[in-house]
Amino acid sequence: MRQYINWKTYLILVALAIVGTSLLYTNKLAAELEEEEKKGVHHLVEGLKTMATATDPNATQFAATVVDANETIPLILTDEHDEVLYTSNIDSSRLKRNKDYLNEQIVDYKAQNRVIVMDYGFGKQKIYYGESYLLTQLRYYPYIQLGIIFLFLFVVLVALTSAHRSLQNQVWVGMSKETAHQLGTPLSSIEAWLELLKDNEANTEAVAEMQKDLDRLKLVADRFGKVGSTPKLVEENLIERLRFMTEYMQKRAPSKVTIAMDSPENNIPVNMSGPLFDWVVENLIRNALDAMDGKGRIDIKVTNRHDHVNIDVCDTGKGMPKHQVAKIFNPGYTTKKRGWGLGLSLARRIIQKYHHGSIFVKTSEPGKGTTFRITLKHEHKK
Template identity: 45%
Template structure:
């Protein structure tokens, strides 16, 4: 089915290219034919003009006068051997009267368009040159392929944009569906585990075990809650950003090797109130910290720099790991991209979506250098939500 669709799409593309190419060549053929006809018309006009000037008074000039009058679309300028303008037609009279150099400018323009018509007076041998431009019809025929290409290009851009938007919408629906199904599947066993933990707490001998199990069950409940919020609009509540980040760092620190050092720099700030979805924002920080740990291989320093202005808060998560190669720099947020042996490559993708779609902020790679580390930056607007 896919190959059939691909073949149809390829065939339609080839047909479209063939039509456009054929139109361009045919338009060029018409333009050359019209240009040849117009040159013949100008030559005839020049002969008629000279005949009208030099003919005896009693000569019948109705035909040559008709030839001269009927040329109302091709601009012509006559120049003598001295370079002086001797005649012109079908040009803007207002421009001629306003600008003394207008006609000579047109002569230079016409030189680039056509070879001049040369007329040699049979009586005195003087030579006059007649320069002419293209008619409106010829210009339209010549520019028609460019207009057509522009229209086709705009259509292609619009089609690609529509396809990209549709694919992104389908992708978002798929992610949301998978997330909600995951939350649904976790709901039943988590509820059951909560019941078992409650039963264990009733026995004093199991109190310590029950407390540890309760932590894991709460963790599962948090994961379920995170997935259930994907695809819906979470409620943003005012939280202290320093407390949220501090709690997440403490959680990751307890599960990290001893050779990993965590540093939080918030300047002189004692509290930073901001509206966020706490569980989803914690998920983003957790993903960034886990990626930093993986990049450092069990030792190094993770630094979180928090700065704020009156309008926004910036959070830089910096590690001293292996860094991101230039080849992978544009792929780190793409679904399925991962350099790990395990994982689906959705952590950073979901993190960016959480920050951009739900918190109206930004998440991007601020800087990265191979062998020295990477810095991810989060920007949150204080007025978000």
């Protein structure tokens, strides 16, 4: 997963480098083109001056040729009071739509200091000039390019993320089905041996507890064998299931560990897949037991809200630093010497994908313990 994230980061950095280089180069070209256009405007001014003052017909004709050669730079010639005398390369369609377009352009050019004052001895005139269409497009081009590249990156990342999730789904389904398949044979054997033990009345209590374990394993194996298909959610009393898991795990916990449940209500109906939800709670409790070294306390606190219910699993174990909390749900990440690091990842998948809820680390502090929170939606009863 880390390599995948880094690969996406490198892709974005490369794209930014390309856009940054293009932006710098395009701005350089725009600056050079702007300088050339300014020189062109000054040549036009000289041409107009020559046309107004020269007595040589050839000089006048040459100056007129220079002036007429301008087909790109917008020009507005005014008197000293900004009354328009002549225009060149002005968008006629905009003039038709907006009668004040020329005045607006004059104000805009004046603000940009794009004006040249001419004095031929018989009154001052002003030439206001703008940017050619090519220069304007050149200035906007890098940003358009930036938008296109980021749009392309977005599409690529969405496609890669979708493919990654699809592959992850296939891995989860394959592992779950294989686990269920591998559990099938030993479970059948255990069930057969358990039937033999039932004949011995001295083992009645132990056999009853073993039967509970076997039944739970069979339920979990059956549900894992159907991973990939959407589980059927049935309305159940959340409190009853949590009480069952509390009692079930208390009997299997070390003698110096207390597992307690606190709920202000006795009946909170929630749509759920019972075996999968039980497995999630069991996984959280077992992780808490592993973090407490044989002694401590685990509290399961239920808080009922208007449209959801919060289940907090709190322990007095070792706790986790922030960098571990950020990775705790990543597939393959584990703080134990043994284990695959898939339990919490699968728990999150069960809660989020199948139950449309959420599971996260609410609080954790080294030496003080950890609190996991599960949030499930439910219909509010009036």
